[in-house]
Amino acid sequence: MSSQHVPLDEYLGRAFDRTPVSMIVVNQAGEITRANRLAEQTFGYDSDELIGQRVEVLVPERFRHAHPGYRQGFLAETSARPMGAGRDLAGRRKDGSEFPVEIGINPVETGEGPMILSVILDLSERKQSERRIQEALAQKDLLLREVHHRVKNNLQVIHSLLDLQAMRLQDHDLVGALRESQNRIRSMSLIHQTLYQSDNVAQVDFTRFLDELVRGLTDSYRLVAGQVQIGVQANGIKLPINEAIPCGLVINELVSNALKHGFPGGRSGRIDVELREPSPGEVVLSVRNDGVPIAEGQNLRQTQTLGLQLVQLLTRQLGGVLDIHRGEPVRFELRFKVGAAA
Numbered sequence: 001m002s003s004q005h006v007p008l009d010e011y012l013g014r015a016f017d018r019t020p021v022s023m024i025v026v027n028q029a030g031e032i033t034r035a036n037r038l039a040e041q042t043f044g045y046d047s048d049e050l051i052g053q054r055v056e057v058l059v060p061e062r063f064r065h066a067h068p069g070y071r072q073g074f075l076a077e078t079s080a081r082p083m084g085a086g087r088d089l090a091g092r093r094k095d096g097s098e099f100p101v102e103i104g105i106n107p108v109e110t111g112e113g114p115m116i117l118s119v120i121l122d123l124s125e126r127k128q129s130e131r132r133i134q135e136a137l138a139q140k141d142l143l144l145r146e147v148h149h150r151v152k153n154n155l156q157v158i159h160s161l162l163d164l165q166a167m168r169l170q171d172h173d174l175v176g177a178l179r180e181s182q183n184r185i186r187s188m189s190l191i192h193q194t195l196y197q198s199d200n201v202a203q204v205d206f207t208r209f210l211d212e213l214v215r216g217l218t219d220s221y222r223l224v225a226g227q228v229q230i231g232v233q234a235n236g237i238k239l240p241i242n243e244a245i246p247c248g249l250v251i252n253e254l255v256s257n258a259l260k261h262g263f264p265g266g267r268s269g270r271i272d273v274e275l276r277e278p279s280p281g282e283v284v285l286s287v288r289n290d291g292v293p294i295a296e297g298q299n300l301r302q303t304q305t306l307g308l309q310l311v312q313l314l315t316r317q318l319g320g321v322l323d324i325h326r327g328e329p330v331r332f333e334l335r336f337k338v339g340a341a342a
Contacts, residue, residue, distance in 0.1 A: 023035070023039055026055045044095055060098050089103055101121060155192070183252055184310075191209065221260065224263055227269070246314040249310065251287060262289050271288070283338060293326050
């Protein structure tokens with residue numbers, strides 16, 4: 001029979017039954033007056049078993065005592081809205097099993113008075129999908145941690161091999177060069193160690209990283225470091241690994257350079273390392289010291305010093321701009337945007 005020859009009530013009834021979501025109509029007394037086919041399938045009841053039952057039969061027992069109060073609150077302020085916004089809701093099947101649901105409630109006027117139309121979505125598959133995604137993410141997170149752990153261990157092996165080599169050498173300049181290389185390797189190793197120990201393997205916590213880096217540099221330059229205070233202020237900044245490694249190496253070079261050349265002859269002083277974020281996505285790294293000023297005749301842009309050459313190269317890698325102040329205090333300020341690293 002074509003739809004135009006079907007009485008309107010019957011036509012609407014068929015549409016109600018064929019709707020691809022569970023729908024239940026409840027009167028003001030909280031009794032179920034109608035349920036569509038998908039609601040029957042979802043809750044495991046025949047329609048005859050539901051009609052006349054209080055709607056609380058579909059609610060887990062531990063929540064039933066509060067449900068009439070929610071229903072009365074809706075009747076007092078009737079407007080279409082989601083039920084239990086912000087809470088995890090559950091339905092109860094005929095066999096007693098529970099499943100997660102999302103419910104929309106709507107007021108409807110009928111010939112029998114005001115009713116509540118409840119639209120119920122079974123979230124079981126969605127929750128299972130979310131759980132599978134979370135498990136996959138956890139496995140990925142575990143894999144990334146293991147990668148960082150292994151990279152850190154391999155870098156530490158290289159550090160130890162250089163240490164053994166340095167112990168065999170008598171040339172102080174060559175030993176110094178090996179120690180500087182060890183510090184650079186240690187800086188990269190600390191990045192991976194920080195990620196391995198962090199709750200977020202995608203972002204390096206620079207407060208933790210700098211504390212460890214400064215401690216290592218203090219040990220390497222202990223004769224000078226005993227006269228020099230080193231202050232660190234990272235302001236809670238976290239960086240992706242693409243920016244963290246070159247930024248960490250820049251700090252290593254500038255602090256090492258200050259300890260080597262800024263405080264000769266037992267001169268005391270202070271080195272301050274600061275990272276700040278003046279605007280979202282923009283980072284400013286500042287390393288300053290009150291030691292010996294840099295000579296005006298020294299061309300810092302075309303220096304032959306490996307440390308400063310590395311700083312220039314790493315600045316370009318970060319897509320940043322380096323500003324140098326030669327004294328009172330000596331200050332290197334590197335400004336770059338997160339995501340611009342080559």
